[in-house]
Amino acid sequence: MADPKVYHMTFASIYPLYVNKVERKDRTQAELDEVLRWLTGYTQEQLLAQIAVAVDLEQFFAEAPRLNPNRTLIKGVVCGVRVENIEEPLMQEIRYMDKLVDELAKGKALAKILRS
Known part of the structure; x- marks a missing residue:
């Protein structure tokens, strides 16, 4: 089965939408950057570098320094599918990221978004 197109979208193209x-x-x-750093373990400088070099989402997650172990606590529906x-x-990592951005946009407290 072919990879979904979303895997090959660049993080740099998605970030401004977020x-x-x-x-x-x-x-x-x-606040968005804090949420993304929490999820991936990137520093702010590393996050900006990923945007600058236009890595795709597959590479973005593959190079993440430390995916947060608490990301499995993220629950809910994104695009009609329970994450x-x-x-x-x-795909689950991408949807975790989408869900965190949705929670931030909906006004949820940062402490709750970061599962702390």
């Missing part, structure tokens, strides 16, 4: 989504809901880019039931590992 920024726009959260800023429309009165959240900040800094905890997704069997394909990369």
